[in-house]
Amino acid sequence: MINNNMRMTGFASGMDINQMVKDLMQAERLPLQKMEQDQLWLTQRRDAYREVNTKLLEFDNKFLDMRMSSTYTSKTASSSSDAISVTASNQATDGNYSFEVTQLASAATRYSGVDGTAFGQGYDADQALAAEYVGEEVSFAYHDQSPDSPKTVSFTIQDGESLNDVLGRISEESGGAVRAFYDQNSDRVFMERTETGDFNQGGLEFEGLNAFFTDTLNISADEQGGKDAEFTYNDIAMTSHSNNYQFNGMNLTFNSTGSANVSVSHDVDGSVDKIKEFVEQYNELIDFMNEKVGEERHRDYPPLTEDQRKDMSEREIELWEERSKSGELRNDGILRSALSGMRSAWYESVDNPNGDLSRMMDVGITTTSNWRQGGKLEIDETKLREKLQENPSAVHRLFSNSDEGNSRGILNRVEDVVESTRDRIRDRAGTATQTEHQYTMGRELKNMAERMANFERRMQQTEQRYWDQFTAMEKAMQKYNEQASFMMQNFGGGMQ
Structure with missing residues (x-):
């Protein structure tokens, strides 16, 4: 001091x-000012590295979709009629299929007022039930596909509960298998299974309906039983408990009765779009990295210290920093190695057991002829579509075979370069969560x-x-x- x-x-x-x-x-302090500027420059370079690593991570996340076979072998399906909606999984077989729906699946239902009795217009279903109902047991049973069917549900009415409270508990206590509600417009209580279908030969019955249902709610002992959906495939009769049916890799939804022709084919458009999107993102990464290694370094514009900023206007600071931050990673070895490694990976051949599609140019993907673009890719879409139509599995293998050695897919090799580069940058520039002693800079x-x-x-x-x-x-x-x-x-x- x-x-x-x-x-x-x-x-x-x-x-x-x-x-x-x-x-x-x-x-005397001039050397300290130089040290402060060196410290700021090193901090800027560290942050520039981290920005690159963020870009590499964003791109690395894109490889997941490109490794999946569905990117290359996805199917598309269409229906000729609104009677049936359809989607197709990768397992669906290409071709045409003929269906006719003769009956939709429905759920078993009971309702009140069948004998003409009613609650009365203006009935308040949120009003607490009379004291005589407190402690009364609510009990019913329902059928499902379980071998332990029917399942019994019971609970007692609590003090202060309204009709809506009790009806809500029916759904809650049954785990959503049965729902009940009061419709004020029709002045009726409805009670129904939430699952469609005929589970017990002759209709789904709510067994054990007690006095609360028959006397208080006026729900009839008769019901409208649940029905299975009935349809034919090529005139072969088939049934389903629900209006959704899995058939040969297709997901069928029955909307109404009627016939429909369903067509399944390879979704080449979808595959091409995903590959094009990936290539566009790769090219954006190449542009970003090339800009970083090629930026001009302005050594006459070192980073500004706090003391220097005090004597400058905001506009002067902005213009100075624009030049000061240029060239932070000019000719950087890690980035140049990454660019070279990724470009080489696209050119390498892949051992293919079928003897074809061993290089990216076989599917119409090549680097641009302009060397100044630094290895950006371009696509011959016609050729890519042709190969995807002929043999989507071979295209998938070329892109993303997970084997090691000469059989390793092109994108796996590119991803190897990306991950190696990210590791090298982490070792040098660290991450926001690391302490200073954990990385070189x-x-x-x-x-x-x-x-x-x-x-x-x-x-x-x-x-x-x-x-x-x-x-x-x-x-x-x-x-x-x-x-x-x-x-x-x-x-x-x-x-x-």
Whole structure:
């Protein structure tokens, strides 16, 4: 610490000691300013690396879709009629299929008011039930596909519960297998299975309906039984408990009765679109990385320190930083290695057991003829469609065979380069969650901070030395002035 109490600021000499020390220290601190700028430049380069790693991670996530066989072998399906909706999985076989729906599946249903009784228009289903119903048991049973069918549900009515509360509990206690609700417009309570189909020969019955249902809710002992969907495939009769049916890799939804011709084919358009999207994202990555390694470095525009910013306008700072941040990764070895590695991966051949589709050019994908574009890809869409139509599995193998060695798919090799590059950047520039000692540039920044702190301590000592020297000078001059004044007084007295 500098001892301010011992400072003498020019009373004896008449000099501006404060300004003289300030000017001397400004010259002494020039090396510190250079260290601050070096520290800021290293921080900017670290952040530039991390930006690249973020871009690489975003692109790396795109490989998942490209590794899946569905990208190359997906199917599309269409129906000639609104009676049936259809989608197709990859397992569906190409071709035409003929269906006719003669009956839709329905759920078993009971409702109140069959005998003409009613709650009465304006009935408040949210009003608490009368005290006579508190403690009354609500019990019913329903059928499903389980061998333990029928399943019994029972609970007791609680004090303060309304009709809507009780009907809601029917759904809750049955796990959603049965739902019940009051429709004010028709003045009826409905109770029905949420699952369609005929599960028990002759209709689905709510067995064990007790007095609460028959006397209080006026629900009839008769019901509308659940029905199976009935349809034919090529005149062969078939049934389904629901209006959804899985057939040879197709998902059929029965919307109404009627006939429909269903067509299944390879979704070449979908495959081409996904490959084109991937190539576009790859080209964007190549543009980004090429821009980074080719940016001009403006060495005359080092990063601005806080002291330098104070003397500049916002516009001046903006223009300066635009040049200062240019070229942070110019000719960077990691990025150049990545660009070279990815470009080579696209050119390499893949051992294919069928003897064809061993190179990307076989499916119409090549690097552009303009070498200035740095290895960007272009697609011959006609050729790509042709190969996807002929043998989508071979295209998938060429792109994404997970084997090692010469059989490894092209995209797997590109991904290997991407992941290796990300590892190298992490080792050098770290991540936001790492401490400085865990990566190379962090350790460099830590060492620079320590050197700057040591330099700052030396500057404090230097400043104290200047003050000590000027203070000693001031004391000497003050003593001289006192002696001269004394002599002048004595000499002047002798003259009189």
